Amino acid sequence: MAAGGGIDPIHQFHIAPIVELKPFGIDLSFTNTSLWMVxxxxxxxxxxxxxxxxxxVVPGRLQSLAEMAYEFVASTMTGVMGKDGLKFFPFVFSLFMFVLASNLLGLLPGSFTVTSQIIVTAALALLVMTIVVVYGVVKHGSHFFGLFVPSGVPGWLLPFMVLIEAVSFLSRPVSLSLRLFGNMLAGHIALKVFGGFVVVLLGSGAALNYAIAPLPLLLAVALTALEVIVGILQAYVFAILTCVYLNDALHPGH
Amino acid sequence: MPVRSSGFARQGWLLAVGSFATLAAGAAQAATPGLSGEKASFPPFDPAHFASNLFWLAVTFAALYWLMSKVALPRLGSILEERAETIGRDLDQATQMQAKAEDMAQAYEKALAEARKNAQGIAQTAREAGAKASDAQRHATEAELAAKMAQAEATIAKTKTKAMGNVRDLGSDIAVAIVAKLTGQAPSASEASAAVDQALTHG
Known part of the structure; x- marks a missing residue:
């Protein structure tokens, strides 16, 4: 796309080690991803x-921000799971803040978006599903698997329904991780491409190109605003889906 | 929950198939670096960094979870609780104060009404006492005046009687003198006085 100008929209996702760490032959280097996680x-x-x-008692700005985050996550959780869902509050809160901060900090020029690494989003999604399954089985035993048996279905249809429910359940971590990863990746590539257009147009030397160079710049500005919304929204979606899945572990009969 | 729709799932499967295909392709390309140089693998799918990313994610997320669950969230929870308590207490206090103020206003109103009534009573009594006193004084003065008048009348009567007596004496003397001049013979004093008395009574 922008290969002629030497601008690679994928370059922003490159992982470069800062401190090499290779204990037992496993590469655990402190990379730019790790840096941005920190x-x-x-x-x-x-x-x-x-x-x-x-x-x-009367909060300042930063305290208001912290309280808003606290109350937002708490009200989302009680809305989806009810009061007893708040036992997962620290987990969902950490998850939401981690994803939100990653998404928003990734928009800073020159920064690195942690959530644009599929292994990161997949790990978070698998963590959620592991907690759902472990908590559900420990708390409700075999009753938890009633999740896969919808009530009021005729007997001959039941195997298919169980199959569909199982597939749907297994696809949750995939969809959870890929939604976040895909949104972040696509947004950042689009931003880079439009930013690259500006550079290429200005670098070409032709008068007409100078004239149309502001257009992709405007688009890049608009896309940045959009990416802010997407970043917040995806963090919210990640958190609320986590709540929905945890709710299945809390109240499996439905 | 309506969010458990198959829409997400379908989207997820599409993405999954796509991404796993890409992953496989990336891995294949990474395995054969000679073909397309260093830009062969798409970095987010490059398994070379998975271990490092997972390790540091585990470290940072665990740290975040620990900090949030042990420090930030309990503290914020207690702040919010404290604020709710403070607001509730302040509201209670305000309600109490208001009730107290209302009571005090009522008490004040009552005291004011009582004082007004008292003042009216006092004024009434004072007015009555004043009227009574002035009445008594007037009566006394009137009585005194009446007594003086009676005395004066008595004096006048006495003086008049005395004067009348003198006039009678004078009259009888004059009558004697007139009779003596007219008749040349003086009547006796008793005759004269009888005549004068007669004249005086008959007018």
Missing amino acids: IVLAVVSAIMIYGSSQRA
Whole structure:
């Protein structure tokens, strides 16, 4: 696409080791992904821990932000799962803040988007599903698998329904991880492509190209705004689907 | 939950098939680097970095979870609870204060009404007492005046009687003198006084 100008929209996803770590022959290098994970951790902790350190009855800006995040996740969780869902509150909250901070920090020029790595989103989704299955089986035993047996279905249809439910259940981690990964990847590629157009047009030297160069720039600006919305929305979707799946583990009879 | 629709699932399967195909292709290309140079693999699907990414994700996410569940969330929860308590307490206090203020206003109104009534009573009594006192004084003065008048009348009567007596004496003397001048013979004093008395009574 922009190969002529030497601009590679994929380059932003390249992983480069910063500190090489290879214990037991496994590559655990501290890479730019790791760096941005640590930055995400630092930013979220700064907002949530430093922001709440004043313990003010009348909150300041940072404390308001922290409280808003707290109450937003708490109300989402009680809305989906009811009051007893709040036992998963720290987990869902950490998940939401981690994804949200990754998505938004990834929009900074020169930064790296942690959630554009499929292994990251897949790991988070698998973590969610592992918790769902383990908690469901420990809490409800075999009753948990009633999830795959919809009630009110004629007997001859039941095997198919169970099959469909099982497939649907197994596809959850896939859809959960790929939705987030795909949104982040596609958004960043689109941004890079439009940004690349501007550079290519300006670098070509032709007068007409100078004239149309602002158009992709405007698009890139609009896309950045869109990406902010997408980043927030995807974090919310990730969190609320986690709540929905956890709800199945909490209340399997439906 | 309506979110458990098959739409997500279908989308998920499509994406999954696509991504696994890409992953396989990427792996295949990575396995044969000679074909297309260093840009062979799409970095997010490059399994060379999976171990490192997973390791650091586990470290950072565990740290985040620990920090959130042990420090940030309990603290925020207690802040919010404390605020709800403070607001509730303040509202209670305000309600109590308002009730108290209303009570005080009522008490004040009552005291004011009582004072007004008292003042009216006092004024009434004072007015009555004043009227009574002035009445008594007037009566006393009137009585005094009446007594003085009676005394004066008595004095006048006495003086008049005395004067009349003098006039009688004078009259009888004059009558004696007139009779003596007219007749040349003086009547006796008793005759004269009888005549004068007669004249005086008959007019």
